[in-house]
Amino acid sequence: MQICAAPPFDSDRASTADTRWRSHDLLRLRRLPRFDGEPDWVRAAFERAPYAVVRRALAADGFVAVGLRGTERSQRYGTWVHVDDVEHAVAPEALLEQPPPRAALPAFVALSALRHDMRRAEWVDLVWGPTGSTGFELATRVPTVSASSDLDLLIRTPEKLSRDAAAHLLDRLQALAHQAGIRVDAQLETPAGGVALVEWAAGKTRVMARQARGPQLIADPWAPAHGYL
Structure with missing residues (x-):
């Protein structure tokens, strides 16, 4: 988040993320x-769409860390809300x-093509879904x-995804991106946190895992x- 509110609780009480939401x-x-x-x-954005996305940050009991988005790419705001104010949650895979x-937009065209591809035998067991602006509009x-x-x-990978499988999937995503004329960016949700598919597929010795603690x-x-931390 480019801008973030001060926590509405003592920072010493922030221990973990609420496991009810991911x-x-x-x-x-x-x-x-x-x-x-x-x-x-922020106020106008919330009136337009009373939704926030769960972000990776620590919270005290009774709170969940969220991010709000405005109409501009630069309009991102991190804050916390009380769990009693959550009406319901929607996971990316749902x-x-x-x-x-607006099915003709390139991001939705690419998503439709990917839904067809992911029915293949080597990917059919993967749990995945759109995030970002595409997920927000859906x-x-x-x-x-x-x-x-x-x-x-977001691709959920509780079990290890081989480097070869990751490279094969990345190749397909890059081909879809080229066809649609946009970028396709995938993150693996692993037991250690969020890892960029492109990093894992590249065979790097170490990769960056994004966790609530940083x-x-x-x-x-x-x-x-x-x-998960």
């Missing part, structure tokens, strides 16, 4: 508390069942995607010593 889940909220110094666009409201039905929007994806360079995101 990073990239979209939460529909009953209300959004006001915070000192919040950007001018959004695959939602028909795109969940809220509010126009958010532009002709140049990236297609952001990013960490690790050799194996599926090693037994690692867990």
Whole structure:
């Protein structure tokens, strides 16, 4: 998040993320508390679509860390909401069942093609879904995607994804991106946190795992010593 509110609790009480919701889940909220110094666009954005995305940050009991998005790419705001204000949550994989409201846009064209591809035997067991502007528009039905929007994806990989399988999947995503004329960016959700598919597929000695406590360079995101933090 480029801008973030001060936590509405003592920082010493922030211990972990609420396991009822996972990073990239979209939460529909009953209300959004006001915070000192919040950007001018926040109130209008929340009235337009009362949703926030779960972000990787620590929270005290009773709170969940979320991010809000405005109409501009630069309009991102990190804050916390009380769990009692969450009406319901939508996971990225659940959004695959939602028909795109503007199917001709490149991001939705690429998503449709990928849905067909992921029925192949080598990928059929993967749990995945759209995030970013594509996921937000599918969940809220509010126009958010532009002709140049990236297609952001989350792929849940509780079990280890081989480097070869990752490279094969990355090749297909890059081909789809070329056909659609946009970027397709995929993140693996591993036991150690979020890892970019492109990094794991590249065979790097260590990769960046994004966790609630902050990013960490690790050799194996599926090693037994690692867990969601």
